[in-house]
């Protein structure tokens with residue numbers, strides 16, 4: 001199972017988290033987020049890594065040109081689209097960046113929102129489900145109603161996000177079988193400052209599932 005730890009801002013924390021077992025690190029490329037990092041800051045974290053992990057840039061309604069530039073400048077190898085990006089936009093991005101994994105996040109406000117997934121299946125590599133928040137795009141700490149996701153079985157891989165913590169992750173995984181999980185605020189002290197004790201506890205809880 002993939003384990004993405006998102007909102008990395010510090011090189012030593014990124015490397016420690018990768019060594020603890022994360023398969024992906026996430027970098028917030030959304031100005032205004034307390035976890036925002038520049039392409040140059042991402043590059044420093046990437047250069048500091050002593051183990052191989054995916055490096056996922058998180059974007060919100062950013063142009064294909066800007067994403068392409070940030071990919072070139074930062075060393076990320078996957079792009080997570082976390083706002084209202086259309087399937088047409090995803091298709092355009094795929095043409096611009098054929099080698100880069102495209103992850104489309106769906107922020108689930110009502111059970112009907114899950115139906116949106118169908119229109120992205122042919123133009124992205126991976127889906128991600130996050131909880132909807134009226135004022136914040138992500139990193140909210142809000143959980144989804146996992147019971148209601150039990151019928152969500154898309155034909156492409158998907159990641160479960162939204163308010164996961166070392167304490168609740170096994171409850172989620174008892175109900176669901178995502179291809180991976182994504183945690184941010186549940187393993188930090190303050191936004192952008194990861195708590196390595198919480199990350200260690202996460203991997204202890206996950207055990208052989210990783």
Ligand SMILES: O=C(O)c1ccccc1N[C@@H]1O[C@H](COP(=O)(O)O)[C@@H](O)[C@H]1O
Nearest residue numbers: 006033138139140141161162163184185
């Ligand atoms: O974390 C942010 O600040 C952020 C900003 C804009 C878009 C997405 C963001 N984070 C994403 O939020 C989810 C889960 O967060 P949490 O575990 O509930 O705190 C994750 O996919 C992040 O990539």
